[in-house]
Amino acid sequence: MLKNYKLIIAYDGSNYGGWQVQPNSTSIQELMQKAIETIVRDTITLIGSGRTDAGVHAIGQVAHFKIEKELDLKKFSHSLNGILPIDIRVLHVEQVPLDFHSQRSAKSKIYHYHIHNHPVQNPFKRHYSLHIRDKIDISLLQQAASLFVGKHDFTSFANESHQGCAAKNPVRNILRLDVVQDGDDIRLEFEADGFLYKMVRNIVGTLLEVIKGRRSLDDIPRLLAARDRTQAGQAAPAHALFLHKVKY
Amino acid sequence: MLKNYKLIIAYDGSNYGGWQVQPNSTSIQELMQKAIETIVRDTITLIGSGRTDAGVHAIGQVAHFKIEKELDLKKFSHSLNGILPIDIRVLHVEQVPLDFHSQRSAKSKIYHYHIHNHPVQNPFKRHYSLHIRDKIDISLLQQAASLFVGKHDFTSFANESHQGCAAKNPVRNILRLDVVQDGDDIRLEFEADGFLYKMVRNIVGTLLEVIKGRRSLDDIPRLLAARDRTQAGQAAPAHALFLHKVKY
Numbered sequence: 001m002l003k004n005y006k007l008i009i010a011y012d013g014s015n016y017g018g019w020q021v022q023p024n025s026t027s028i029q030e031l032m033q034k035a036i037e038t039i040v041r042d043t044i045t046l047i048g049s050g051r052t053d054a055g056v057h058a059i060g061q062v063a064h065f066k067i068e069k070e071l072d073l074k075k076f077s078h079s080l081n082g083i084l085p086i087d088i089r090v091l092h093v094e095q096v097p098l099d100f101h102s103q104r105s106a107k108s109k110i111y112h113y114h115i116h117n118h119p120v121q122n123p124f125k126r127h128y129s130l131h132i133r134d135k136i137d138i139s140l141l142q143q144a145a146s147l148f149v150g151k152h153d154f155t156s157f158a159n160e161s162h163q164g165c166a167a168k169n170p171v172r173n174i175l176r177l178d179v180v181q182d183g184d185d186i187r188l189e190f191e192a193d194g195f196l197y198k199m200v201r202n203i204v205g206t207l208l209e210v211i212k213g214r215r216s217l218d219d220i221p222r223l224l225a226a227r228d229r230t231q232a233g234q235a236a237p238a239h240a241l242f243l244h245k246v247k248y
Numbered sequence: 249m250l251k252n253y254k255l256i257i258a259y260d261g262s263n264y265g266g267w268q269v270q271p272n273s274t275s276i277q278e279l280m281q282k283a284i285e286t287i288v289r290d291t292i293t294l295i296g297s298g299r300t301d302a303g304v305h306a307i308g309q310v311a312h313f314k315i316e317k318e319l320d321l322k323k324f325s326h327s328l329n330g331i332l333p334i335d336i337r338v339l340h341v342e343q344v345p346l347d348f349h350s351q352r353s354a355k356s357k358i359y360h361y362h363i364h365n366h367p368v369q370n371p372f373k374r375h376y377s378l379h380i381r382d383k384i385d386i387s388l389l390q391q392a393a394s395l396f397v398g399k400h401d402f403t404s405f406a407n408e409s410h411q412g413c414a415a416k417n418p419v420r421n422i423l424r425l426d427v428v429q430d431g432d433d434i435r436l437e438f439e440a441d442g443f444l445y446k447m448v449r450n451i452v453g454t455l456l457e458v459i460k461g462r463r464s465l466d467d468i469p470r471l472l473a474a475r476d477r478t479q480a481g482q483a484a485p486a487h488a489l490f491l492h493k494v495k496y
Contacts, residue, residue, distance in 0.1 A: 010370065010371055010372075011371060012371040012372060012374075057372070081368060086369065086371065086374055087371045087374070088371065089368050089369060089370070089371050090368070091368055120329060120337050120338070120339055121334065121337060122258065122337070123258055123259060123260040123334065123335045123336065123337050124258075124260060124305070124376065126260075126334055126335070128372065
C-alpha cells in the first residue's frame with residue numbers, strides 16, 4: 001500500500017540555485033530527491049511546499065513523497081543526512097495521511113527577513129542578513145509594514161516566474177508582517193496564506209525605500225492599487241531571507 | 249608627539265592562518281597592519297592582545313599601534329573597513345595613553361567555546377560551533393569545568409608554540425569557566441588572567457572526554473598535577489572558539 005512521508009528540512013541556500021530543479025545550477029530538491037532514491041532504491045517525486053529562490057535559506061521547508069515501502073523513520077533520516085551535504089539537513093520525518101500535500105495542504109507560510117542595523121557590519125552575520133548602516137526608524141518601518149497586511153492584489157510586488165507566467169490569482173492575504181527588534185537586529189516576519197514569486201523580497205525592497213526616505217507611506221496603497229510591477233521597489237537581496245515555517 | 253591608538257576588532261577566522269604573522273598563510277595582523285600603513289602612509293607595528301590560532305574567531309580582539317600623526321578616528325575607521333576584507337571589521341578606534349599595551353596591559357581575557365547539542369546539526373551553525381549529537385549531561389559538564397577554575401599550573405593543557413618554546417611560567421588563574429545553556433546551544437565561557445598556547449581548546453578537549461564517559465572527574469586534578477601534555481585530551485576544533493573580550 002502506498003505511504004506518504006513528510007520531511008522538515010533546513011538548508012543554507014548560499015551555494016544553491018534554489019529549491020526547484022533549474023537548468024545550469026544545483027537545486028536542493030534535485031539533490032534530496034536523488035539522495036532519497038539512493039536509500040529507498042526506487043524512483044520518487046519529492047514535492048516541496050514551494051520554491052525558494054537561489055540564495056534563500058530555510059529553517060522549516062516542508063516536502064513530501066509517496067512510496068510503497070515502509071520506512072524505518074529514524075534510520076531513513078540518519079541515512080539521508082549521511083548522504084546529503086552538510087548545508088542541507090533533514091530535521092524531521094514522519095508518515096502522514098495519503099491526502100497530505102506539502103504545497104496544497106499548507107494553511108500559511110512564514111518567512112523571516114533579517115536586517116543588521118549597525119554602523120559596522122558584523123562579520124558573522126554577513127551571509128545571513130542585510131547590513132544597513134544608517135539608523136532605521138523602527139516606528140516608520142512598522143507603519144509601512146502594516147500597510148501590506150490584509151488581503152490585496154500583489155501584482156505590483158510579484159515577478160514573473162522563470163516559466164514566464166504570472167500567477168493566475170494575484171490576491172494573497174498577509175496575516176501579519178511584524179517588525180521585531182533584537183538589539184542591532186531587525187527581523188521582518190511575514191505570514192501569509194501564500195506568496196507570489198519574489199513577493200517577500202519585493203515588499204522588503206519597497207520598505208527599504210520608505211526607511212531611506214525615497215518613498216512616503218502614501219506610496220504603498222498607491223503601489224498596491226497600481227498592479228504594475230515596474231512601479232514598486234527592487235527586490236531586496238536573497239541571502240537575508242529564510243523560509244521559517246509552513247503551517248498545516 | 250607620538251600617539252597611541254587602540255582598536256577593537258571582530259573577525260571570522262575561517263579563512264585565515266590566525267592572528268599572528270606566519271609563513272605560508274595569511275594572518276589577520278599582517279593584513280591589518282598593511283591596511284593601516286596604506287591609510288597613514290607610514291610604517292607601523294600593530295600589536296595584538298595575543299594570537300588566535302588558525303580558524304579561531306574574534307568578537308573583541310584588541311590591538312594597538314603608535315604613530316606621530318593625529319588621526320580623524322571616524323574617517324580612519326571608515327577607510328580601514330573599506331580596505332579590509334568583509335570578514336574582518338574594525339568595531340572601534342580610540343586614542344589611549346602612551347603606556348597602554350594591548351597585551352601587557354590586559355587584566356583578563358574572555359574566550360567562548362560554542363557547542364550545538366542536537367541530534368541533527370544546524371546548517372547555520374556549522375562554521376561557528378561544535379556539533380555534538382548525544383545529549384550532554386550539563387550538570388556533569390559544570391562539575392568538570394569547575395575543577396579548572398583557580399590558579400593552576402596548566403602545563404598539561406598547553407602546547408609548545410610554533411617557535412618550539414613553552415611559556416616560562418605555566419601558571420594561570422582561571423577566574424571563571426561558566427557553562428551557559430541556551431536551548432540546544434551550550435557556551436563555555438572562560439575568563440582568565442591569561443591563556444597558554446592552545447589552553448582553551450585543550451581544556452575543552454578534556455571536558456568532551458568527560459561528558460563522553462571516557463574520563464572521570466577525578467582525572468582532572470590528576471591531569472593538572474601531572475604537568476604532562478601527553479596525558480590530557482586532544483585539542484577541540486578551532487572553528488567553535490571565539491576571543492570574546494579583553495579587559496583592561
